[in-house]
Amino acid sequence: MGEAETAREQVVRAADELFYTRGVQAVGMDAVRTAAGVSLKRIYSLFSSKDELVVAVLRHRTQMWDAGIASASENATTARERLLAIFDFLDAWFRESDFHGCAFINTHGELSASSQAVADAVREQKRSFQEYVGRLVDEIGGTPDLAAQVAILAEGAQTTAAIAGTPDAARHARAAATTLLDAAVPAHV
Template identity: 40%
Template sequence: MNESISNDTRDIILDVTEKLIYKSGIAATSMDLLVKTAGVSRKSIYRYFADKDALVVAALQRRDVRWMHWFTSAVDQAKTPADRLLNLFTVLKGWFDSEGFRGCAFINTSGETGDPQDPVRLVAKEHKQKLLDYVCELCAEYGAEDPQLLARQLLILIEGAITVALVMGDHSAADNAQCMARKLLGL
């Protein structure tokens, strides 16, 4: 089999899986629906992924890379360290206002697992740790006395804004979180 065709098929499977689980969740995304939507055989899916769990984990890991790249690139457009910290919330608001916003895929899928050691939950934890690490870097650039503490506080504002935007349909949650961040930063 041609390697590029093989990679294309794998990418299609991952794209479709990510879209379906983001839209409807893991439980609602059956293998039959994946086969039908991706236009591939079940055998093709199992050629690349041992089972549905492995497929979901791979799709989430891929989303993590793409989302973090998008988010950090957008936030880093701001000029000063203080502006970058505030831009966290401006970028979130743009995401909240985008078509198809359904909250955080990692929070959503974690809510479908009961076991803290479930591979889906571990991918979500890794994603949140990367986000925390990035925010901590921004806090250090800003000159925070305790960058780790400030980053943890800002992460709560980020996650709270995402949740309020999804659950309440209140996209101004990002503005409210930014206002609270200004107070934390003394701006």
């Protein structure tokens, strides 16, 4: 790994932690510099603006999300099990001591009105997740409407868990998803 990649990763990881725990607008580039151990000059040679850094952090979060979903479903043998594993992943995540809600939703709330690039990055992650759910629902013979409903359950669970401060939303959303799947898809699938 080259020096530029190492510095870039250090900055993204440091910014991610700061943005996630304190909010993007509350964190200045000096705080990122200190946390990353990388000079401001170097940071601005890697990222032309704070918005560009925020987008890089969101891409990093997308990779974390995708890896978490993949890990949670690695023992699943059917598409239905992979769908329900999403809620198991959420349950484990909600129980982490540093859970502060969905970074994409949080960042969208803070910056979408002022940054098209940030809004686009958030929308891309949400679209990608919805497509993943859609593929699994299609695989079990469900409809696009069912896929949207399951995705909304996962998204709503994230917001509810963050606001309520408890992981219960994942369990409730999993139960609702199970009910939806049982009602919409024949048992033999």
